[in-house]
Amino acid sequence: MAGAVHAIAVGDDGTVYVGGSFGHAGPPEGSGVPLSEATGEPIEPFPVVDGHVAAVVPDGRGGWYISGSFTQVGGVARSGIAHLLAEGSLDLAWSPAVTGGVLACVGGTLYVQSWTFDAKALEFITKLLALDPSGQPTAWQPPPVTGFVSALAVSGNTVYAGGDFTAVGGEPRSQLASFDATTGTLTAWAPQLSAGIYHGTSTVQALALVGDVLYVGGSFDKVDGESRIGLAAFDGSGQLTSWGPPIYSGSVFALAARGSTIYVGGWFEALGSEARSGLAAIDSGGQVLPWGPATDGTVLALAIDGDTIFVGGGFTGIGAVRRSRLAAVGLDGAVSGWAPEPDPGPELVTASGVWQYDNHGVLALAAASGKVFAGGNFEYVGSRSVRRGLAAYDSAGHLTTWAPHVDGEVWALAWSAGRLYVGGDFQAISGTPRANLASVSAAGEVSSWNPGVGGAVHALLATPEALFLGGAFAIVGGRPHLNLAAVGLDGGPPLTADQSGWNPSPNAVVTSLTAEGGTLYVGGYFTGFGSTERLGLAAFDSRLSLAPWGPALGRATPDPADAPGATALVARGGIVYVAGHFDTLAGNASTCVALVDANGQVLDASVADGLYYPWNEVSALTATDDRRVVMVGELAALFWESPWPPGLRSDITGAAFLGAGGLSTAVPVPAYVLDTTRLSFLPRARAVAVAGGKVYVGGVFHWDLPGGGVVDNLAAVDTASGQIADWTPILRP
Structure with a gap:
């Protein structure tokens, strides 16, 4: 799942x-x-690359050479460099004893x-090599480069190299150098690139050849003392030409040529006086052409096939059209x-309903x-x-073809009478205006049901x-209906007690709902309903009147931003x-979870030592058919030391899923450890549902499994054994 799972619901047919x-x-x-x-x-077929791909070149036979930061391709060990054959398989025989970039x-x-x-010198040294089709190094081995090579x-009989370097084989070279293609000897060609007022440093990021x-392209202000800002060209004799409209602000990361046009x-x-955002085309005389659909982010790669220019990078729009990171543009x-x-x-997040992609x-x-062939960190x-x-x-x-889409985030789901009720923070679903709450059929059709909620919906309960x-709505x-x-x-219209006025108005967000025996239980971060105090928990009777039940939640810290709350009931x-x-x-004393009877008396409670926010929050609960309770959340450890049986009995360091005894005895469940080595975000299991002997768990996590393998963001666990079920759709080596 490419992003966070906040809610799970199971339909009547097991969907x-x-x-x-x-x-x-x-x-x-x-x-x-x-x-x-x-x-x-x-x-298809193609082998899955586990890591990221930074470079790709065609092999001339329908296949590809790739390199980057990856350790496996199709489950086979590869140290950052691999050959993919034309039929879509990994070339098992091609495994050169080198690491690096193609x-x-x-x-x-x-x-x-x-x-x-x-x-000793505190410098990076780049070694250039040439490999034959079998992956063996040839005799071509030029002198080492002091710094980095970005393009070749x-x-x-000449090999040109550009990058961020200062010397080759001890000879001064400023971001550009060339070698004899047969012997590897460094040539005398030595243009001098330098920075200035427009670029703090000089680097070459891209090279392209048209004829000789x-x-x-890159980041520089001068070449051989002449003004060339970001773009320059050299003729077949190595002499600097007049070509190169200046790029006063920004850098060039990619060049591609078709005929006499340079993209x-x-x-x-801007290029010179012509406004261009991220993309431009220039003729051989240096004239900026009309072509150039604007992007809202950086362009990092270009490729041309026929009359189509393929554009890759970090943008989310191009030419006023939504295109995420990759697009195709015609010659017009x-x-x-x-x-x-x-x-x-998993690192996909939303901000104000817009998908954001950082780094x-x-x-x-x-x-x-x-x-x-597209490579990157996706x-x-x-x-x-x-x-x-x-x-x-x-x-x-x-994955089914059911695909209604929202323009924001979904926080809550409920299934009832053949319909899925969807709550969250959005303004439309499948293009149909729906403010934060909608109903969708099993066929994916948005119904005419439209209550209209002025604020985010975080919890749903269908009766x-x-x-x-x-x-958090008004x-x-x-x-006017505040938060509940x-x-x-x-x-129909909002229901009321005796159909004439139920509007309890908790003073802060409601995050959880459950019901039993005609009583509605409400949890959240509120402190009261009108003048009646309720600290995070409340109940309503069958007439929707506020009941006496309401054991108070508390936090030891006085920080208002660290308020107590009930996220699941x-x-x-x-x-x-x-x-x-x-x-x-x-x-x-009770950390994260407790058992309370219908009179508000605590029956069982957990106590944890040395745990600090946010690593001690339970986000969701569900009950199994055999009266066990499953909980998921941010759990670094949970020590259950209550003298009150029955209850939970677990001590699972790093657990993201664990079982609870409830009214029966405790049932051991394996610990699925959050793999923090893969993460640059806060991991958490956020959603849980049970049906058909399986517990479905969703969130933002990688689980390292005891027997090997990784589970991403969505999994199913067998309720009897606690093991990952075959259903799990995102299980990878």
């Missing part, structure tokens, strides 16, 4: 519906994928680089419908014979798996009579399981 802040669903395709130029879909493939010879760090181009003219990609707002500047939408996976993008592109690609905020899996764990909703159905309300399932057999963010309940 598992998930909601959250994701953009793709299904198994990850990996970070290097061949795509059809016609459809934008992955061309730069170019010319006439069957692959040029690569590897890096070492000279600790071959013309006749070498075009150079430029990068981060800039029109953005085509080709939209693979590479997605970074992710398409880093490398190559195109040939109707195929585009995990999902292809429109078939696009699911924005909502997705559904069948009982076997396969035969009504749909109860909690959240209006429901055009009427009930609406008719048939689309389950009522079963006369016991209310309370979970969330607190360390006292009704005056009893």
